[in-house]
Amino acid sequence: MLQALWSASSGMLGQQLAMDSIANNLANVNTTGYKKSRVEFQDLLYSEMRAPGKKTLRGEIIPTGFQTGNGVRPAGTPVIFGQGIIQQTDNPLDLAIEGNAFFAVRRPDGSLAYTRDGSFKLDAKGTLVTADGSKVLDENLNPLTFDSPQSLKIDNAGAILEQQAVGRIPGFVFEAADKLEKVEDGYFRPTRESGKALPAEQNNKEGRDLYFQVLLPDGKVAYTKETQVSVDKNGRLITEKGYPIVPEVYLRLADGSVTLDKEGNLTAAVQVGKLRLVKFVNPAGLNKIGSNMYAESVNSGAATVAGPADYTLRSSALEGSNVEVAEEMVNMIIANRAYELSSRSIRTSDEMLGMANQLLKR
Known part of the structure; x- marks a missing residue:
């Protein structure tokens, strides 16, 4: 009976984490380039009272085993890199990626990061930067700086064009x-x-x-x-x-x-110039570091240059979040009901223990 309490409590914790992920997705429904995540679960080790296929004293083989579960644990929160909706803007420095690619940026601390958020700006020196001041990099990993940004244009392959005599x-x-x-x-x-x-x-x-x-x-x-x-x-x-x-x-x-x-x-x-766009063997293995950015990890693989077949850039456009509100609302209801049922399991187990305790008092 006590095992039921622990199993149900692990279920409540798991659904609480699922609700945290759903809430974060909904909070970022309007975040440019945001990719939703989900919580994946695994069952825990089982208490085995009788192994399947075991022989009885009379030599008979038991067709099924006797195992009780010990609950659930979160296994991971993979990022779903589905394409977000492309929204047209009037800003020529806004860029949206269609396909499998990331912009490469240099953060203020000097580290490399990668993003799908193409809402770029120009700082006082004419350098192309993100909203938090990270510098957008060219194909040689150098910051992009322009003398006359008014005549800039970026084509579908990431080439930066400037009107010149x-x-x-x-x-x-x-x-x-x-x-x-x-x-x-x-x-x-x-x-x-x-x-x-x-x-x-x-x-x-x-x-x-x-x-x-x-x-x-x-x-x-x-x-x-x-x-x-x-x-x-x-x-x-x-x-x-x-x-x-x-x-x-x-x-x-x-x-x-x-x-x-x-x-x-x-x-x-x-x-x-030309923007540096990269791809990863396993983008779901990237580390989320905030500010719409990702960092390379051992599981993501090394960043490699993305080719023309991997992506298309849309200028004067931004990629919206790939969060589907209706889907998240359904997931929220499921997580809520699962949490409620786990709590009911604890209450029922407690009532059964109370009944056993009353029998002992007699």
Whole structure:
């Protein structure tokens, strides 16, 4: 009878720990990048009064044993790394991970940590940091610092792009631009009345509109004021209609985007760094250290660089918690009822002991 008291008390303790885990999950339902956990249980050693298969004095074999349990114990609180809901934001420094990866950060004490929380900010020095000031690291484990963070962009692979000047296209002016011959919409050729094309650097003191040379499909040169440009599959700069700029310009761009202004200045997204994203063989073995961070452990395995197939980054977005409120409420009811039944077992055992005690008094 006394064993029932200890078994029931271990059940109450186990359900109390389960309730602690459920409460923590619900408390973090709005925590960015939070991953829920659950309590796993194991039964304790058994008191064996008769082993199964034992022979009686008459030589008969007992088909079943006689064992009584000693209760339950918590075996662990594994983290469930299911994908959280991606929520769009208006902050270009917000990043959400889809897939199996973590951001690498350097904590204020110098130690490495890992997080799924991509709500990054810039400090006074232009360094990319987390909410608690930990520095976000690049692929070489160095802090990411930027001179002009206003033009930053981060692509789906974690490459950090910055708009920079990459060149200049020579512009031309005409004495009488209204006398140009129209070849097609937006494209012209000089005439005797318009005069020859003059280099703008030496002949544009009046601030006239600049024209740029392009090569038409017939092999002849034409002039346009069009500034909508891009690069073809070979990296050659072309207009919106696909006509190459003259002289030919070839660019190797991080994301293929390039801008040409009316003065002939070319700006493009240039890669200035790359976020370090890592993965683990057993992410459930990571140590939770607070502030939405994890630390590497022996059971998690060493951090390795995550490849393009492991993740996709979403810029101007955050990953929400993967806690399902309805599921946690059901688990709470189950834990409450199990706790209640364990306490009832203690009360019933106590009543039975009281009855035995009354018999002894007689």
